[in-house]
Amino acid sequence: MTDVIVGLDAGGTKLGVRVAALDGSLIADVSLPAEDWSASPAGDAARWLIRRLNRVVPEGDRVVAVGVGAQGCDTVEHCGELAHELGALGYPASVVNDAALLVPAAGLTTGIGVIAGTGSIAVGGDATGETLFAGGWGWVIGDDGGAPAVVREATIAALAANDDGEPDDGLLRALLLAFGVDSAPALARAVNDTPTPENWGPRAIAVFAAADAGSALAVGVVERAADHLAHLVDQLVRRGAVGETVVTAGSVIANQPRLSAALSERIAAAHPSISIVPLADAPVAGGIELARRLTAP
Template sequence: MTDLIAALDIGGTKTQLILEDLAGNRVLDVTEPSLEWDAEPEPEAARWIAERVARHTPDGASIVALAFGAQGINRTETGKALERELEALGYRTTAVNDASLIVVAAGFTTGIGVIAGTGAIAVGADAAGRFMASGGWGWIIGDEGSAAGLVREATRTALRANDEGKPDDGLLGHLIAAFGVADAERLTRRVNDDPTVDNWAPHAPAIFAAADAGSALASTVINEGGEALAALVDQLLSRGAAGTDVVVAGSVIVNQPRLREAFAAAVTSRHPELKVHVLRDAPVEGAVQLARRAVGS
């Protein structure tokens, strides 16, 4: 019988599953859709995870530790309930919010994780290990600094300037081109008629292109996005978040230096004791580390 650990990163659109033996040899690394995932009710969520782990566990192998980060674990109680449910199914389990994986994946035991990709959220824990989160409200009413949030705010900013009769400084033109429409009025319709993350988020690069081309409006939107992400860190610290390391992940903040620099400047100006790090590994590596800790390897 071969002993294996299982690690998962369960997001709203996809799940990555890794199996390793206790010597650290990677047996499996697979990504599957997870559009139907929901962390609650916990018994159903536990069965959802167990089914996927069992399906990929080789014959003659045993999972001695399972760790995962999942979207929707926004309360400590939810994580604990999932651990109990999975342990009843035979899996020794560690469950955390998916954003919590990035601090562990970066090699830290405490700290604040900030994800700015399609959406935006910051997570941490207090000195007693109690989970806390800030942001993550979704692209319609929040997620400032995310791809979708930036597109929302950039469109508002460009349309407001247009209504005021100001000449386009490049932001409106870049958005019109990105959405493939003819003018500002049609941009309004294209954005509002399909208010989904799939419609908004992919056009975020147009904002950065406009800023690179000299748009002051685009630069302002990006800087305000960085400030909004830094405010999430402020909120967690005010509630007792432990650690002096802030780890950022997510496609926008990792790949767009303007946003990352605006965020880091805002954080360190208010909290000089904090250090900002960029996660270069996949977040699932944090789940691998949690599973290894569970078996003492």
């Protein structure tokens, strides 16, 4: 029997699972579907995680600690509840919001993590160690910078311009092609009839392509997304977040240099002492680090 530690990164669409021996050697590193992930109630969430963890940990190995980054764990209390439920199942755990994995994954002890993927959120910590959150409201009413919200805002902008009688600058056409429809009313129906991250999110790439092709409306959508993400950092700094680094990750910010560059410009202008570091490893590496800290003497 080998003692192992496990890192879990539960996001909106996938679950990252990394298993390592206590000496740091990698045993497994996989990604599983997570469309049905929910952090509430905590007991159900714990069982959901353990069922999938057990698919990856080699038979006969013993899990001695688990580090979890969980989308939807947006308060210290909620993270504590999930850690308690995992512990009750025999898995000692440290649980944070998924954005809080970024700082330990980058090898840092302090800093601010910013995720823009399915959703968007910023997480940091103050001098007392209290976790601070900004954003993460969900893609229906917020999460600007996340893929579904980018599509939501782009659709609003394109339809409003069409109602104003303005000529299409390329954004409406890009969205029509992305949703496979042929008119503005049909676009509105296609977006509204299936209001899910799975329907909206993958179309975000069309918005960025339209911006790169010169659509002023699409550029505005991206700029406002960057404004929102930078504002999240501003909010945490004002509330006492410590650290001189913002670590960024998430499918949108990692794959769309226009958004990443715009965010970096805003942070540099507002906080010259803060450096911006795109995460080089997967966020699940932060889960492994949290689990390792649990086993430290």
